[in-house]
Amino acid sequence: MSDAAVLGFWKLAQADPEWLACVDPDGTEHRAGALLGRANRLVHALRGLGLRTGDGICGLTPNGSAGLTLYLAALQAGLYYTPINWHLTGPEIGHIVADSDAKALFVHERFADEGRSGADAAGLPEQGRVAVGRPIPGFTDLDALIAGYPPVTPEDRTAGLTMHYTSGTTGRPKGVRRALTGLDPDMAAELGTGLFGFFGIEAGRGHAHLVTSPTYHTAVTQFSTTALHMGHTVVYMDRWTAEETLRLVDAYRVTSTHMVPTHFKRMLRLPAQERARYDVSSMRWLIHGAAPCPPAVKEAMVAWWGDCVYEYYAATEGGGTIAGPDDWRTHPGSVGRPWPITELLIADDDGAEVPVGTTGTVYMKMAGPSFEYKGDREKTRAARLGGFFTLGDMGHVDADGYLYLSDRTSDVIISGGANIYPAEIENELMAHPDVMDVAVFGVPDDDWGEQVKAIVEPAEGVAPGPELARRLLDSLEGRLSRMKWPRSIDFIEEMPREPNGKLIKRRLRDPYWEGRTHAI
Structure with missing residues (x-):
């Protein structure tokens, strides 16, 4: 069998059961045949519980084979699979379980308390509560649930889908739902590998994908499972550290990974002798997204890792752009051009398309079934412009x-009627060696409406205070107009970011606006 001749985990596992499919964070290795057998057993068990095509399951599991098994079962049984953020509280978990209409919730022993609370909040019956790992009172043990079922391929296989919930920056999170396709799961998996084709990633053995962020994030799930469907070994991390990342790249000869700029910044802070200890030359596709990457940080990563750094902009809702190494050189600061299946539209406040080079709201449209925010027609409608949708980001497209x-x-x-874009200021401050992380936003100003405020997380060993603030402001001389300079800089021990790198800016900004009406 040619490695590239077959795509899709289920077919690959049948053809080569000894293929190393994934490695858990504790180093436990899982061969494809055993992983397939466990997923098949779970399909039979779920059907035994009464689940049918179009039903859903939720997973509150850490990175590793447990969550992957849920995915592999659901996506060949015509089910919706929703991985849940394990940082959520019981009521927040309960909202997602209830809102997704899940018939079963799988809870890892690590999250037993909040998982039980979430199941209670959702009113989930006991038969739909499944414990992964050590027993959880009131939950059925997963091993006991599947023990009486055979590892054989289920009948009436049909493609399921993941249904991820958006982060909920405004209001409660909503599930991004698409209609089931009715395709054979293997065909759906093969079609899904087109994502890696945009980056030029190859199928077959000899490749490994490193998972550096929680798999409850859409991109992390999509990249890791696509790698699996292409015959790559998936190596999971649990709690990310810079040196452990380098060790795993070296040990498993990792060829692809998905990171965020925060990872870059922290790896670059490692002493030179620690970096030199590990061989990272196997990396061919170091892909980053989810947050803006300051040009100076990317330049340093390219100098270290070589021409393997790719950037993308995308959404759970679908569609995106990609910038390869050459794109970054010829169009610095860009997040690339649209995927072949994506169209872009830049529109003004009235919904009219703006000329090339003009800043407006970024809309995207992707080929294939459109999405809806489950149970929220108004939010779905508000995000749309014709066949396009927006995340609320602003930008422009150049002539190329x-x-x-x-x-x-x-x-x-x-401020004073002028629009100031925080990302531009953040990029300049992030380039300073004394800065580990930064957030810029507007705070009330009685004369100007808003003034520019910066919150800085100092680099390790750097003392916060007026002297550091002065150095940072001085560094902006000649690089940013004075109107964009922060009027004040405050310091924080650690920036509030989601594990996928997205800054939770409202936690920083809201206290300054308490009791005031936001100017925007």
Whole structure:
């Protein structure tokens, strides 16, 4: 069998059961045949519980084979699979379980308390509560649930889908739902590998994909499972550290991974002798997204890792852009051009398309079934413009079709009637060696409406205070106009970011606006 001749985990596992499919964070290795057998047993068990095509399951599991098994079962049984953020509280978990209409919730022993609370909040019956790992009172043990079923391929296989919930920056999170296709699961998996084709990633053995972020995030799930469907070994991390990342790349000869700029910044802070200890030359596709990457940080990563750094801009809702190493050189600051299945539209406040080079709201449209925010027609409608949708980001497209992002609509600072984009200021401050992380936003100003505020997480060993603030402001001389300079800089021990790198800016901004009406 040619490695590239077959795509899709289920077929690959049948053809080569000894293929090393995944490695858990504790180093436990899982061969494809055993993983397939366990997923098949779970399909039979779920059907035994009464689940049918179109039903859903939720998983509150850490990175590793447990969550992957849920995915592999659901996506060949015509089910919706929703991985849940394990940082959520019981009521938040309960909202997702209930809102997704899940018939079963799988809870890992690590999250037993909040998982039980979530199941209670959702009113989930006992037969739909399944414990992964050590027993959880009131839950059925997963091993006991599947023990009486054979590992054989289920009948009436049909493709399921993941249904991820958006982060809920405004209001409660909503599930991004698409209609089931009715395709054979193997065919659906093969079609899904087209994502890696945009990056030039190859199928077959000899490749390994490193999972550096929680798999409850859409991109992390999509990249890791696509790698699996292409015959790659998936290596999971649990709690990310810079040195452990380098060790795993070296040990498993990792060829692809998905990171965020925060990872880059922390790896670059490692002493030179620690970096030199590990061989990272196997890496061919170091892909980053989810947050803006300062040019100086990317330049340093390229100098270290070589021409393997790719950037993308995408959404759970579908569609995206990609910038390869050459794109970054010829169009610095861009997040690339649209995927072959994506169209872009830049529109003004009235919904009219703006000329090339003009900043407006970024809309995208992707080929294939459109999405809906489950149970929220109004949110679905508000995000749409014709057949396009928006995340609320602002940007412009140049004459060559490259997209440049400015900021989110809600983050634009309006000071004295002028629009100021925080991302531009953040990029300049992040380039300073004394800065580990930074957030810029508008705070109330009685004369100007808003003034620019910066919150800085100092680099390790750097003392916060007026002297550091002065150095940072001095560094902006000649690089940013004075109107964009922060009027004040505050310091924080650690920036509030989601594990996928997205900054939770509202936690920083809201206290300054308490009792005031936001200017935007």
